[in-house]
Amino acid sequence: MISKKVHSVQEALKGIKDDMTLLVGGFGLCGIPENSIAELVRLDVKKLTCVSNNAGVDDFGLGLLLQKHQIKKMISSYVGENHEFERQMLNNEIEVELIPQGTLAERCRSAKVGIPAFFTPAGVGTEVAKGKEVRVFNGKKYLLEYAVQADFALIKAWKGDEAGNIIFKGTARNFNQAMCGAAKINVVEVEELVPVGELNPNEIHVPGVFVQRIFQGEKYEKRIEKLTLKE
Amino acid sequence: MLSKEQIAQRISKELQDGFYVNLGIGIPTLVANYVPENINVEFQSENGVLGMGSFPTKEQVDADIINAGKQTITTLPGASFFDSELSFGMIRGQHIDLTVLGAMEVSQNGDIANWKIPGKMVKGMGGAMDLVASAENIIVAMMHTNREGESKLLKQCSLPLTGVSCVKTIVTNLALLTIENGKFLLKETAPDVGVEYIKSVTEGELIVSPNCKTMFI
Numbered sequence: 001m002i003s004k005k006v007h008s009v010q011e012a013l014k015g016i017k018d019d020m021t022l023l024v025g026g027f028g029l030c031g032i033p034e035n036s037i038a039e040l041v042r043l044d045v046k047k048l049t050c051v052s053n054n055a056g057v058d059d060f061g062l063g064l065l066l067q068k069h070q071i072k073k074m075i076s077s078y079v080g081e082n083h084e085f086e087r088q089m090l091n092n093e094i095e096v097e098l099i100p101q102g103t104l105a106e107r108c109r110s111a112k113v114g115i116p117a118f119f120t121p122a123g124v125g126t127e128v129a130k131g132k133e134v135r136v137f138n139g140k141k142y143l144l145e146y147a148v149q150a151d152f153a154l155i156k157a158w159k160g161d162e163a164g165n166i167i168f169k170g171t172a173r174n175f176n177q178a179m180c181g182a183a184k185i186n187v188v189e190v191e192e193l194v195p196v197g198e199l200n201p202n203e204i205h206v207p208g209v210f211v212q213r214i215f216q217g218e219k220y221e222k223r224i225e226k227l228t229l230k231e
Numbered sequence: 232m233l234s235k236e237q238i239a240q241r242i243s244k245e246l247q248d249g250f251y252v253n254l255g256i257g258i259p260t261l262v263a264n265y266v267p268e269n270i271n272v273e274f275q276s277e278n279g280v281l282g283m284g285s286f287p288t289k290e291q292v293d294a295d296i297i298n299a300g301k302q303t304i305t306t307l308p309g310a311s312f313f314d315s316e317l318s319f320g321m322i323r324g325q326h327i328d329l330t331v332l333g334a335m336e337v338s339q340n341g342d343i344a345n346w347k348i349p350g351k352m353v354k355g356m357g358g359a360m361d362l363v364a365s366a367e368n369i370i371v372a373m374m375h376t377n378r379e380g381e382s383k384l385l386k387q388c389s390l391p392l393t394g395v396s397c398v399k400t401i402v403t404n405l406a407l408l409t410i411e412n413g414k415f416l417l418k419e420t421a422p423d424v425g426v427e428y429i430k431s432v433t434e435g436e437l438i439v440s441p442n443c444k445t446m447f448i
Contacts (some may be wrong), residue, residue, distance in 0.1 A: 102361030120323065122361040
């Protein structure tokens with residue numbers, strides 16, 4: 001067994017420096033790597049480029065890094081829930097690249113699986129298409145989009161084993177699966193880290209080959225962004 | 232004039248047995264409340280679930296199970312979870328039969344703008360650009376006019392576009408219209424709303440269908 005286990009979040013994020021590009025899993029606050037984000041705040045690394053579907057909320061998720069101006073550039077599809085972010089963006093205090101959600105996911109998956117670029121219809125005829133190559137296939141226009149390039153991916157899964165095999169739960173899977181393996185170093189935090197042999201190989205979502213470091217998160221707040229109950 | 236619930240109710244009549252449907256945030260979400268009893272449809276949420284159920288009770292709440300609007304949800308028997316890449320794979324691959332979404336503006340050739348007001352509101356397009364670029368069947372649910380009373384059905388969109396020539400049907404608080412040959416075709420009027428009034432609040436070119444009728448809710 002090749003062990004990917006590290007003993008702390010400090011060990012897991014070793015090597016993260018200013019100016020790096022990070023892929024950060026999650027959709028809204030669902031499935032975000034809470035422990036890794038908290039450690040980034042503590043490390044006080046600056047000028048980060050963060051690729052993440054959303055930018056958290058004002059006081060949680062990537063919002064914690066935005067508060068401290070640790071992020072130089074955000075690459076996201078939707079940032080509407082974070083007022084501080086919107087303020088920084090409208091005042092040009094932060095660089096922002098907004099890209100369609102499916103394109104974002106595919107740019108991560110492509111990097112993971114060795115595809116340098118791909119064509120997608122999303123954004124044709126819009127400002128997203130500016131400067132991009134357009135090709136026609138079967139009478140329909142498509143844009144050329146490139147795989148992301150990132151130094152670290154910060155992933156959150158539900159369960160994992162010491163070999164780095166992981167399983168997600170519910171919609172907390174979201175971007176975590178495509179991002180896991182898309183960066184040079186892929187760090188996974190799990191709610192429960194088990195010895196090898198305990199997970200059913202038929203139920204693994206991402207095999208350990210895509211993971212360099214895995215650790216059990218100390219605690220999870222799992223904040224709910226919009227608690228909506230049945231009337 | 233239709234309420235938001237009635238707009239959703241009218242759109243629900245476009246659902247067909249066996250449809251996989253993606254509902255956007257706002258009025259579209261309400262469509263799920265009016266699925267006709269004799270048909271089976273499954274709702275997809277692009278953050279990674281097919282077979283979305285109702286909102287949870289207090290006891291059922293699970294922070295790991297939300298919809299694309301970040302609301303807590305439940306799943307129905309037969310539901311499945313998947314990752315964002317596969318989710319948009321089923322959207323781009325045209326495995327989703329119907330997309331219902333909101334809009335700030337729609338033009339008479341079916342262009343849609345719903346993600347950005349330059350200098351004012353920049354939230355991002357989320358999955359809207361992927362959805363409108365791929366879906367065969369797109370219904371827009373929106374108010375006919377904006378808060379200033381100006382038409383949202385235009386000759387040309389003034390806001391940054393989300394997609395080009397993609398909208399097929401629009402249901403507003405005043406009418407049901409389709410896009411035909413680069414014009415709005417008025418097919419149904421809301422109860423108690425006259426054709427002349429609809430014309431007066433539609434900036435784009437409007438043709439009245441010879442079969443135009445009062446909407447049945």
